[in-house]
Amino acid sequence: MNTKILMTGNEAIGEAAVRAGCDFYAGYPITPQNELTAYMAKRMPQEGRIFIQAESELAAISMLMGASASGKRVMTTSSSPGISLKQEGISYLAGAELPALIVNIMRGGPGLGNIAPSQSDYFQATKGGGHGDYHCIVLAPSSVQEGYDLVFLGFELADKYRLPTIILGDGMLGQMMEALELSAFSSQPSAGKKPWALTGCKARKPNIVKSFYMHEGGLEEFNKKLQKRYRQIEKQEQRFENSHLDDSDIVLVAYGSMARIARSAVDALRKKGKKAGLIRPVTLWPFPFDIFDNLLRKKKKIKFFVTEMSYGQMLEDVRLAVNGRAPVDFFGRSGGGIPTVEEILEKI
Amino acid sequence: MREEIICAGFGGQGIMLLGKVIAQAALKEDKYVTWIPSYGAAMRGGTAFCMVVVSDKEIASPYVDTPDTLFVFNQPSWDKFKAKVKSKGLALVNSTLVSEKNPPKNIKVASVPFTEMAVSLGNVRVANMVALGKYLKEKDMFKPKTVFEVFSEIAPKGKKGLIEINRKAIEEGFNR
Structure with a gap:
């Protein structure tokens, strides 16, 4: 049932x-x-x-x-x-x-x-x-x-x-x-x-909730905290999902709804015998930088392909993560346009 | 198995409900399913549609570019979607309101007066279920019994007559 x-x-x-x-x-x-x-x-x-x-x-x-x-x-x-x-x-x-x-x-x-x-x-x-x-x-x-x-x-x-x-x-x-x-x-x-x-300060010291720090150094101290x-x-909260990373030459990176279309593209590429994989960030902040680092340490020949329903916003974090160690390509549409599997395959 | 469906017609023809009934039936038969409505601004007399994907496997993209099956209930929908149906796909066309001149050659067109048949049954609003009956006959996706179970679950309480007429509509379409 x-x-x-x-x-x-x-x-x-x-x-x-x-x-x-x-x-x-x-x-x-x-x-x-x-x-x-x-x-x-x-x-x-x-x-x-x-x-x-x-x-x-x-x-x-x-x-x-x-x-x-x-x-x-x-x-x-x-x-x-x-x-x-x-x-x-x-x-x-x-x-x-x-x-x-x-x-x-x-x-x-x-x-x-x-x-x-x-x-x-x-x-x-x-x-x-x-x-x-x-x-x-x-x-x-x-x-x-x-x-x-x-x-x-x-x-x-x-x-x-x-x-x-x-x-x-x-x-x-x-x-x-x-x-x-x-x-x-x-x-x-x-x-x-x-x-x-x-919650009412009977029998305890009053709590103060505010975002205003006038005394000297107070705001800097707070910002440091x-x-x-x-x-x-x-360090602790990076989350992501991935597939086929062990044997990939090309790794698609996408999040949210777009990651589902990217996953269909990965399946289509694999059917054609291409070694494609997927990284899907679940936390966008903190961005999962570590998975890119780990992957690039193990693999020398690899390419990334970012796809978004925007003209390249997460793309900047992927470039930071890759830091020049591999090519990063991009395809995106915005304003109501949704990249299709066919379009992604064509650009790759 | 992966079946991609687009249901399209005027607002008020039960397009969204048709998609939802298919989705509920798919879930009942332990399949994966996604349903997306067109929720954008629409023009009176224009087209409303929904996309349904039914699959044995987890569904990656829920977006339907090229349907295996197209349900069309009005002329603008036919004009908009007919060329998108996959080769060897199926188009269920409401011939009461659509003239399907020059259909694409590589698809099967089942032209049935859904609206007219619904009117004969006594409720124009069951045209969508007449179409679903025809679909069940053509494609054998789910058992009609599963669809009847869905009716009992989603019909408002105290509206037994509603379940009955929808059931009849399915049967009419199925036996057509």
């Missing part, structure tokens, strides 16, 4: 958040992630949790800041233009060391763009979309099941390192329906595990 059910990526991410103990959701509708906000509107009250349709994206992210400061598990979701509006709040969350889960179901840009799938927010997500020296952990699911699973991980990492974590999906993933295996409700994090939270944490994350 098949215990799996069919769900869209948007709905699966919503159900995962509910089951991962999300206490508070605030959002503002935008295509192609409307079903996610709608799903939370239905599900959160059923579980006695809080759902707010905010008056704007700015309000939604600011509400998250307040709810997170009180030690609650919080989430907001949007799509590209809406995520741009949230950047001020994301920077403030990073500055105040507040955990939060932010989902971006990317659509075409720049500007209001269109509602087609896209991956052109990679720079914004991984290089710090707001002001200041900060990073968000960025997770990139490539299936409905993985979208579901990464919500649990995203909340955990956000709490562990006290920073905003982003799930970077795209319109294809959000709209696509696939089989999904649901997991049990995980226990909610108790406020006791967040000793920094603002953040940087130390980021280096630790870079």
Whole structure:
């Protein structure tokens, strides 16, 4: 008996958040992630949790800041233009060391763009979309099941390192329906595990949550602390999936929905007798630099081929990882265009 | 086995639902399946479509460029997709609303008045299931029984008549 059910990526991410103990959701509708906000509107009250349709994206992210400061598990979701509006709040969350889960179901840009799938927010997500020296952990699911699973991980990492974590999906993933295996409700994090939270300071010293450091040297000291944490994350949290790396001459690199099309291209190349493999980064920050290093240490003759629904954003991290030790080629489309298997094969 | 399907027609002809019923039936028979709708801006009288992939193996790309099977319910959909059907592929064409003049030579065209048959059954909205019945006959992808089970699961409670007429629609299409 098949215990799996069919769900869209948007709905699966919503159900995962509910089951991962999300206490508070605030959002503002935008295509192609409307079903996610709608799903939370239905599900959160059923579980006695809080759902707010905010008056704007700015309000939604600011509400998250307040709810997170009180030690609650919080989430907001949007799509590209809406995520741009949230950047001020994301920077403030990073500055105040507040955990939060932010989902971006990317659509075409720049500007209001269109509602087609896209991956052109990679720079914004991984290089710090707001002001200041900060990073968000960025997770990139490539299936409905993985979208579901990464919500649990995203909340955990956000709490562990006290920073905003982003799930970077795209319109294809959000709209696509696939089989999904649901997991049990995980226990909610108790406020006791967040000793920094603002929970009422009876019988203890008051906690302060802020991102403002006026006294001399204070901000530099704080930044050093953040940087130390980021280096630790870079060491411990690199995640990726790969296939056929042991006998590959050419390695395709792609993430999210695009990695599925790249996987079809790898299968087609293998059928033709070409030794092709795939690296699919799951964490975009920290970028999985180590796998490239390990591979290049073992293999002298190898080529990389990056493909994205953008004009080459992750490409820059792959070039950094390869650092001139091997050729790196690229094919991408954007603004609603999705590279096809045929196009990829032609370019290779 | 990998079957790539595009269902296309006017908004309101049950295109998305047709794809979903196929997806649910595939899941019930323990196959891998993906379903993607066209969710872009659409024009009244234009085309809505969904892409379904059914496979024995895990599905890498869920995108369908060249379908094995094309369901078309209106003229714009036929004009848009007919040339994309794979060689030896199948096109199920709603002849009530589509004139399939000059079809591509290397595909099989099953031209059936889905809409007209649905109207005779008493509900124009089951044209999609008449087409599914014809498909089950042509391709033997799932047992009709599996599809009937899907109906019982997804029909709103207290709407037994709805299950019955959809069942009849499948049978009409199958026996055509």
